Amino acid sequence: MSAALPPVALSLIGIGTGNPDHLTREAQAAMQAADLILLPHKGEDKAELAALRRDLCDAVLTAPGPRIEGFDMPVRRSVGDDYLAQVDEWHAAITRCWQAAITRSLDEGLQPRTPGQPLQVALLVWGDPALYDSTLRIAARMQPAPHSVRVVAGISSMQVLCAAHAIALNGIGQPFVVTTGRQLREQGWPPGVDTAVVMLDGQCSFTELPSHGLHIWWGAYLGMDRQMLDSGPLAEAAPRIVQARAAARERHGWIMDIYLLRRGD
Structure with missing residues (x-):
């Protein structure tokens, strides 16, 4: 009992x-x-x-x-x-x-x-x-x-990501959106903002966006010894991130990552 x-x-x-x-x-x-x-x-x-x-x-x-x-x-x-x-x-x-x-x-x-x-x-x-x-x-x-x-x-991972890249989360007086990979794939770019933080994205949904004018800051295993970072214009950085992410997941059996997308930078 x-x-x-x-x-x-x-x-x-x-x-x-x-x-x-x-x-x-x-x-x-x-x-x-x-x-x-x-x-x-x-x-x-x-x-x-x-x-x-x-x-x-x-x-x-x-x-x-x-x-x-x-x-x-x-x-x-x-x-x-x-x-x-x-x-x-x-x-x-x-x-x-x-x-x-x-x-x-x-x-x-x-x-x-x-x-x-x-x-x-x-x-x-x-x-x-x-x-x-x-x-x-x-x-x-x-x-x-x-x-x-x-x-x-x-x-939060959002804070650690911005600290690791030494960037501000938002533009001066500007809003931002925190969303998921599923929402980004299904709804596209969030309306009314130039900055989007994307979590829970196992599908690399940024590859489905028109890359012109978009910049990405990506991080995985943030704060750990194996921390991985990449950033740059989305058109240039996306292939590197996809490859690095797949290799890391294969090596460790799991991955936690997050990225920030910004228009106009």
């Missing part, structure tokens, strides 16, 4: 892009205060992602520290054109995995370090939990609902 699930205080901690120096002092304190840290495993081809999170824990946690519990990340169904339904199913499956991992830890004797207080459960979120991340939406599905949800802001 599984232990009854106690009230859970959930902390979603932004950890930047994999560099321990990206962790804020607030993030380190939140990690140390947790009773339980949940780490997702996304399959053998992405085992290094779990190892990076584990390395962050090893770098900042001191004894007595939290229990660290892994769980297998569900794979999103990708067959069919019902993208939103696919995401909804996936989020529901992840929620069940979280709750199963918490229950498993309780069954093995985990208790709140502070008697009478909610169990402090933390998840380490790449970048910042507010930007193109679904952890908050998944947390809202938990049953029973968490006693509390705390978000610790993290350094």
